[in-house]
Amino acid sequence: MPEIAGPHLDGIKAAWPLAQALERYERTAQHLDSQRHSSMSVDLVLPHCREDLSWLADRDKVEFWPDRMRIFVYEKCGGVAAVPNVTTRGGRRAAGVRA
Structure with a gap:
């Protein structure tokens, strides 16, 4: 998150489960990408x-x-x-x- 730095970023990380959200976003993106390459239903x-x-x-x-x-x-x-x-x-x- 280059637009947020220093103590503001630390405050966001402490207030919100940012790492978990980013991991879930990445898993969802990978799942959707794998579905795009599989056969259709x-x-x-x-x-x-x-x-x-x-x-x-x-x-x-x-x-x-x-x-x-x-x-x-x-x-x-x-x-x-x-x-x-x-x-x-x-x-x-x-x-x-x-x-």
């Missing part, structure tokens, strides 16, 4: 009303699901959607959601 929301959802688990129709993907089946016609056993490469399963 995807949320797939499927509106559903009594249609067959077996294609979700058919590897001939859907070759793969990305690592960071979540699948939500939004049931629009009441009841509970029969969501097939779909697991993404990241280990997440498809989830049924009622309207």
Whole structure:
């Protein structure tokens, strides 16, 4: 902090947890930088009303699901959607959601 020097800087350091704040800022900046270089996440929301959802688990129709993907089946016609056993490469399963 070149703009603050001498006894003023000592007073700020004594009054506020400046070192902890700067460490946390640095950790946050590093975390955000690492996220920028990782793969993006995807949320797939499927509106559903009594249609067959077996294609979700058919590897001939859907070759793969990305690592960071979540699948939500939004049931629009009441009841509970029969969501097939779909697991993404990241280990997440498809989830049924009622309207």
